[in-house]
Amino acid sequence: MADLRAAARAYREAEKGIESAKAAAEARIRAAREKAEACRTDLHAAMVDAARAGMAQKEIIEVTGYSRERVRSILRAGGIEPD
Incomplete structure (x- = not known):
């Protein structure tokens, strides 16, 4: 019986x-998603700055x-019109 209880x-x-x-x-997945979102935001800002x-x-x-269209979209959102 002890074995059963154990x-x-x-x-x-x-x-x-x-x-x-x-x-x-x-929690780890949530933190990774938040980090990815923050890095994506930083990347887009760096693209506009560049x-x-x-x-x-x-x-x-x-x-x-x-893609070319994605870059154009991000730059437009940052206030830069395509060349």
Whole structure:
């Protein structure tokens, strides 16, 4: 009977571990998404700054890997019209 009680207790603890791991994973994912969003915002600002400093859109496309239309869209949002 002691083995049964120990097994049941171990199982309940393992189940709690799953919930704890899920909560920790969700927190890590949320933090990673927030970091990605902040980096994306910084990238877009840097693209606008580079364009204002005279960098050609072609160069911005090469550096970022974004499509021409995406770069144009970001620059327009930053107040820069396409060349």
